[in-house]
Amino acid sequence: METELAELEAQLPAGCLITKPETMEAYRRDRANDPHPGMPLAVVRATSTADVQATVRFAAAHGIPVVPRGAGSSLSGGSTAVDGGIVLSVDRMREITIDPVTRTAFVQPGALNAEVKAAAAEHGCWYPPDPASFEFCSIGGNVATNAGGLCCVKYGVTTDYVLGMTVVLADGRAVTLGGPRLKDVAGLSLTKLFVGSEGTLGIITEVCLRLIPAQRLRTTLVATFPTLDDSTNTVLEITKTMRPSMCEFMDRVTINAVEDDVHMGLDRDAEAMLIIQSDEPAEHAGREIADIERICRDNHAGEVFSTDDPDEGEQFIAARRHAIPAVEKTGTILLEDVGVPVPLLGRLVDGIAEIAGQRDVTIAVMAHAGDGNTHPLVVFDPTDAAQEERAHTAYGEIMDLAMGLGGTITGEHGVGRLKQPWLGAYLGDDVYELNHRIKAALDPQGILNPGVVFNREQAAAAPSAAHDPSASAAAS
Amino acid sequence: METELAELEAQLPAGCLITKPETMEAYRRDRANDPHPGMPLAVVRATSTADVQATVRFAAAHGIPVVPRGAGSSLSGGSTAVDGGIVLSVDRMREITIDPVTRTAFVQPGALNAEVKAAAAEHGCWYPPDPASFEFCSIGGNVATNAGGLCCVKYGVTTDYVLGMTVVLADGRAVTLGGPRLKDVAGLSLTKLFVGSEGTLGIITEVCLRLIPAQRLRTTLVATFPTLDDSTNTVLEITKTMRPSMCEFMDRVTINAVEDDVHMGLDRDAEAMLIIQSDEPAEHAGREIADIERICRDNHAGEVFSTDDPDEGEQFIAARRHAIPAVEKTGTILLEDVGVPVPLLGRLVDGIAEIAGQRDVTIAVMAHAGDGNTHPLVVFDPTDAAQEERAHTAYGEIMDLAMGLGGTITGEHGVGRLKQPWLGAYLGDDVYELNHRIKAALDPQGILNPGVVFNREQAAAAPSAAHDPSASAAAS
Incomplete structure (x- = not known):
C-alpha cells in the first residue's frame, strides 16, 4: 500500500499525509476514550475540499474506510479510528466568513463552535447552538x-x-446543497439528511449557517430542591407557559462532584438543582x-437565587x-445521552436512581431538563472488575428504561460506535432497514465511517436479502 | 382492471373507493388549476393508515401511480391527477390530539392547518406555521x-x-419516524427527509407536531413607500437588529388589486407597502x-400607521x-414562489418590474419580505394568445432571474408538476442525481406521485446509466 499512498501524498499539499505511528497516535481516539481504537493506515490533515476529494477518491478506489474527524470531541466514538x-481530519480547515447583511456564516468544518460564535458576535450576530463543549x-x-446544547430549549438544535x-x-x-436562503423547498431536503448523518453519507467541507441578531442580556436563576420530583415538576410547570432560554438540571451526585472540584458553595444536601435563564427584554x-x-x-x-449580572450568572452556567x-x-x-418526552423526565430520573441502587454503582445525572434530554454518567473504578461489569x-438498563x-x-x-448496538432495537426493523437503504444508495461500498450508526457488516452488505428485514416485516 | 379494483374495494370501508367519473372530477385538479389534469382510474378516500396501506399495496402490485392529496390547495400542481x-385522498383523516403537557399534537394529514391552530389554542398552545391559505x-x-407562511421570519417553517x-x-x-421528543439523533434524519418530499417518497398518515406557548399580543405597523428600493432597504435595516414576527410586502399592482376588491382605503399611489408585526412583550x-x-x-x-388593537391589525393581515x-x-x-438571499430582495423586485415592462405583462408582487421569498403573479388575458405567450x-424569466x-x-x-422542468437546472446535475438516488432507493417502481419533483421518465429509470450524470460530472 506504500506505493499507492505515495500517489495520494503527491496530490496533497506537503505534510498533509501522516503515516508515522507516533504522530498518528493523537488521531486514534476521540473523547469517548475507546480503550481499543483502530490503527489507521494513514491520517490526512486536509486543507481544502479538493484535499478531501482526493482522499475519498483514493479510499474509494482501494476500498479503504474513511473516518472523518473534526476536533475529536465525540462522546460516542464517532471519530474513533x-x-x-484513513483518518480524515479537517482540523486545519477553519475559515469563517460572516455576512452580517444576509446574517449567514460560511464556515469550514474544523472551526470551533466558539470561534463561530465569536466571529458572529463581532458583527452583532449570534449563532445559538451551544454544546457544553462549545469551546x-x-x-x-x-x-x-x-x-x-443549553439554549436549545428556546432556540433549537x-x-x-x-x-x-x-x-x-x-x-x-463535491456537491453544494442549499445556501443562504431562509426558505428553499426545491428538491428533497438533502441538507437536513446530511445533518446528523455522522459522516456515514458524505464528508462536510463547508457549512452555511443561519445567524440571528445578538441575544439580549440574560437573567439567571438557580434553585435547589429537596426531591427529584420537586425539580422535574418545576420544569414542567415553567415550560408550560414560558420559554426560558436555558433550563438545566443537576442531581446531588453532580452537585457534589462540581463542588468538590470548584468550591462554589453549592448546597451539597440538595437532591437537585435547576439553572434557568430568561433572555426576555429587561x-x-x-x-x-x-x-x-x-x-x-x-x-x-x-x-432560590437570581441575578441579572452576566458574570455572576455565567459562574453557574x-x-x-x-x-x-x-x-x-x-x-x-x-456517558449516557438518553432523552424522553419532557413530562416523563421525572420517571426517567427516578428510574435511573433505582438502577444505581440496584446495581450498586454511582450515577451522576445532569440534564437539559427543558428538552427532556439527560446525561447520566455511570461512574466506576476500573480496577474493580465486578463494579465495571x-x-x-446499568448503562444498558438506562437505555432500556x-x-x-x-x-x-x-x-x-450521536449514535457513534458506542450506541450502535442499541440502534436496531430502538428504531425497529423497518426503520433501521430504511436507514440502510439510504446508506446503500449514497455509500454503496460502505467506506464512510464504518461501524458508526450502521453495523459494519450490515452496512457493507445492505440492502441484500441476508440483512434486509423487510421480507419478514412486510406484514406490519 | 375492474375485477382488481373490486379486490381493493373489499379491503376498504364502504364508500371509500370512487370510480364514477362525475364524482372523481372534484379530485382531478388542485389550486394550480392545470387545464389538462389526468383522468384517474379511481379515487380512494382513506379513513386510516390501514386504508392507505391497502391502497399502496394494490398500486405497487399493479404498478399503478398514486397521487396523494390533502386539501387540494397545491399551488404548484403537487396533487393534480x-x-x-389512483388519487389517494386523506381529506377524511382529520383527527387531532393535543397533549398540552408535552406540548405536542398528533394530527392526521387531512386536518386543516387552521383546525390544528384552533385545537392547540384551546390548550394555551400555538402551532406557528401559517401559510396564507391556512384556513x-x-x-x-x-x-x-x-x-x-407569514410568521416564518421569526418562527421558522x-x-x-x-x-x-x-x-x-x-x-x-407503515413506519413511524421520530416522536414527541425535542431532541433525537438516533439514526439518520429520516423525518426531515420526508418533510418537503411532496408525496414522492411515502404517504404521510400522521404527524407529531411541536407546539409552543401561545403567541403574545401583536402590534401591527403598516407603512407605504414611494419606491421599491425604499421598502426593501427598510426590510434589511429592520431585520439586521430585530426579529419581527411578520414582515410582508405588497407592490403597487397588488395594493390596487386588493383595494379594488375590499376598499380598505389603501394608498393606490404607493409603490410598495410593508406590514410588520412585533409580538414582543408589551x-x-x-x-x-x-x-x-x-x-x-x-x-x-x-x-406609517401602527396599532396594538388585534382586530385592527388583523384587517391589514x-x-x-x-x-x-x-x-x-x-x-x-x-404564480411564482421565487426566493433570494434577503439583501438581494431589492434586485429581485426591481428585475421583476423590468421583466413586466419588457414583456408588456402585468406582474403583481407580494412577498414574505423578511425571508426574501416572493410571490410574483404574472397576470394575463387567456383570450389573448400573444399575451399568454x-x-x-416572463414566468420562466423570473425563475432565471x-x-x-x-x-x-x-x-x-413546492416543485410540484409546474416547476419540475426548472428543477434540474436549479440543482445542477450532481445534486439532481443525488435526489434521484434517494427516490430510487425508497420508491424503486416510481409509483409515488410521478411527475412531481422528478421527471416521470427519469424517476422510473434512475439511477440507470442513461440518466445518471455522475459519470460526466465525476471530475467536478
Missing part, C-alpha cells in the same frame, strides 16, 4: 451529529441553523423570573458545563 | 411541501415543528415598533392574505 482506515468542539462535528453545505460524496464528487425578564421563582417556591425549593469533567475526576465514566449493565418511556437512546451526542 | 392513477390547506400538504410522523412506504409498509413591543417606525421614515415612508384571490380577479395568473416567457441572484425557484410552495 478503525484498523487499516473545543468543531462545527463540522456539530453538524454531523446535529448537536444540541444545530439543524435549525444549517441552511446549506458543501459535502464530498463517497465517490469523491422589564419582562424581571416579571418572568419572578414567576419562575414563585413556581420554584411552590415546588418546595430551598435556596460554568458550573453546569464543568459537570462532566468534574464527575470524570471521581472515576471512569460511561455492574456499571456496563428510556426506550420503555418512549424516549431515545441519544438526544444530541 | 395523472392518467390511470383551507391541510397539515399533510403543509408537511409534504415544508410550507412556510413547517419542518421546524415536525417531530415525527407515520408514513406508508412505496411497498405498503413594553418592549412599543419601543420596537417606535424603532421600526423611525427606520421606515428614514427610508422615506409616506404613511387579511388584506395581505387576500392578495392572491384579489389579483386572480384581474385575469388568469401564473409573453406571460409564460432568481437563480442568477443565487435564489431558489420555490421557497415554500
Whole structure:
C-alpha cells in the first residue's frame, strides 16, 4: 500500500499525509476514550475540499474506510479510528466568513463552535447552538451529529441553523446543497439528511449557517430542591407557559462532584438543582423570573437565587458545563445521552436512581431538563472488575428504561460506535432497514465511517436479502 | 382492471373507493388549476393508515401511480391527477390530539392547518406555521411541501415543528419516524427527509407536531413607500437588529388589486407597502415598533400607521392574505414562489418590474419580505394568445432571474408538476442525481406521485446509466 499512498501524498499539499505511528497516535481516539481504537493506515490533515476529494477518491478506489474527524470531541466514538482506515481530519480547515447583511456564516468544518460564535458576535450576530463543549468542539462535528446544547430549549438544535453545505460524496464528487436562503423547498431536503448523518453519507467541507441578531442580556436563576420530583415538576410547570432560554438540571451526585472540584458553595444536601435563564427584554425578564421563582417556591425549593449580572450568572452556567469533567475526576465514566418526552423526565430520573441502587454503582445525572434530554454518567473504578461489569449493565438498563418511556437512546451526542448496538432495537426493523437503504444508495461500498450508526457488516452488505428485514416485516 | 379494483374495494370501508367519473372530477385538479389534469382510474378516500396501506399495496402490485392529496390547495400542481392513477385522498383523516403537557399534537394529514391552530389554542398552545391559505390547506400538504407562511421570519417553517410522523412506504409498509421528543439523533434524519418530499417518497398518515406557548399580543405597523428600493432597504435595516414576527410586502399592482376588491382605503399611489408585526412583550413591543417606525421614515415612508388593537391589525393581515384571490380577479395568473438571499430582495423586485415592462405583462408582487421569498403573479388575458405567450416567457424569466441572484425557484410552495422542468437546472446535475438516488432507493417502481419533483421518465429509470450524470460530472 506504500506505493499507492505515495500517489495520494503527491496530490496533497506537503505534510498533509501522516503515516508515522507516533504522530498518528493523537488521531486514534476521540473523547469517548475507546480503550481499543483502530490503527489507521494513514491520517490526512486536509486543507481544502479538493484535499478531501482526493482522499475519498483514493479510499474509494482501494476500498479503504474513511473516518472523518473534526476536533475529536465525540462522546460516542464517532471519530474513533478503525484498523487499516484513513483518518480524515479537517482540523486545519477553519475559515469563517460572516455576512452580517444576509446574517449567514460560511464556515469550514474544523472551526470551533466558539470561534463561530465569536466571529458572529463581532458583527452583532449570534449563532445559538451551544454544546457544553462549545469551546473545543468543531462545527463540522456539530453538524454531523446535529448537536444540541443549553439554549436549545428556546432556540433549537444545530439543524435549525444549517441552511446549506458543501459535502464530498463517497465517490469523491463535491456537491453544494442549499445556501443562504431562509426558505428553499426545491428538491428533497438533502441538507437536513446530511445533518446528523455522522459522516456515514458524505464528508462536510463547508457549512452555511443561519445567524440571528445578538441575544439580549440574560437573567439567571438557580434553585435547589429537596426531591427529584420537586425539580422535574418545576420544569414542567415553567415550560408550560414560558420559554426560558436555558433550563438545566443537576442531581446531588453532580452537585457534589462540581463542588468538590470548584468550591462554589453549592448546597451539597440538595437532591437537585435547576439553572434557568430568561433572555426576555429587561422589564419582562424581571416579571418572568419572578414567576419562575414563585413556581420554584411552590415546588418546595430551598435556596432560590437570581441575578441579572452576566458574570455572576455565567459562574453557574460554568458550573453546569464543568459537570462532566468534574464527575470524570471521581472515576471512569460511561456517558449516557438518553432523552424522553419532557413530562416523563421525572420517571426517567427516578428510574435511573433505582438502577444505581440496584446495581450498586454511582450515577451522576445532569440534564437539559427543558428538552427532556439527560446525561447520566455511570461512574466506576476500573480496577474493580465486578463494579465495571455492574456499571456496563446499568448503562444498558438506562437505555432500556428510556426506550420503555418512549424516549431515545441519544438526544444530541450521536449514535457513534458506542450506541450502535442499541440502534436496531430502538428504531425497529423497518426503520433501521430504511436507514440502510439510504446508506446503500449514497455509500454503496460502505467506506464512510464504518461501524458508526450502521453495523459494519450490515452496512457493507445492505440492502441484500441476508440483512434486509423487510421480507419478514412486510406484514406490519 | 375492474375485477382488481373490486379486490381493493373489499379491503376498504364502504364508500371509500370512487370510480364514477362525475364524482372523481372534484379530485382531478388542485389550486394550480392545470387545464389538462389526468383522468384517474379511481379515487380512494382513506379513513386510516390501514386504508392507505391497502391502497399502496394494490398500486405497487399493479404498478399503478398514486397521487396523494390533502386539501387540494397545491399551488404548484403537487396533487393534480395523472392518467390511470389512483388519487389517494386523506381529506377524511382529520383527527387531532393535543397533549398540552408535552406540548405536542398528533394530527392526521387531512386536518386543516387552521383546525390544528384552533385545537392547540384551546390548550394555551400555538402551532406557528401559517401559510396564507391556512384556513383551507391541510397539515399533510403543509408537511409534504415544508410550507412556510407569514410568521416564518421569526418562527421558522413547517419542518421546524415536525417531530415525527407515520408514513406508508412505496411497498405498503407503515413506519413511524421520530416522536414527541425535542431532541433525537438516533439514526439518520429520516423525518426531515420526508418533510418537503411532496408525496414522492411515502404517504404521510400522521404527524407529531411541536407546539409552543401561545403567541403574545401583536402590534401591527403598516407603512407605504414611494419606491421599491425604499421598502426593501427598510426590510434589511429592520431585520439586521430585530426579529419581527411578520414582515410582508405588497407592490403597487397588488395594493390596487386588493383595494379594488375590499376598499380598505389603501394608498393606490404607493409603490410598495410593508406590514410588520412585533409580538414582543408589551413594553418592549412599543419601543420596537417606535424603532421600526423611525427606520421606515428614514427610508422615506409616506404613511406609517401602527396599532396594538388585534382586530385592527388583523384587517391589514387579511388584506395581505387576500392578495392572491384579489389579483386572480384581474385575469388568469401564473404564480411564482421565487426566493433570494434577503439583501438581494431589492434586485429581485426591481428585475421583476423590468421583466413586466419588457414583456408588456402585468406582474403583481407580494412577498414574505423578511425571508426574501416572493410571490410574483404574472397576470394575463387567456383570450389573448400573444399575451399568454409573453406571460409564460416572463414566468420562466423570473425563475432565471432568481437563480442568477443565487435564489431558489420555490421557497415554500413546492416543485410540484409546474416547476419540475426548472428543477434540474436549479440543482445542477450532481445534486439532481443525488435526489434521484434517494427516490430510487425508497420508491424503486416510481409509483409515488410521478411527475412531481422528478421527471416521470427519469424517476422510473434512475439511477440507470442513461440518466445518471455522475459519470460526466465525476471530475467536478
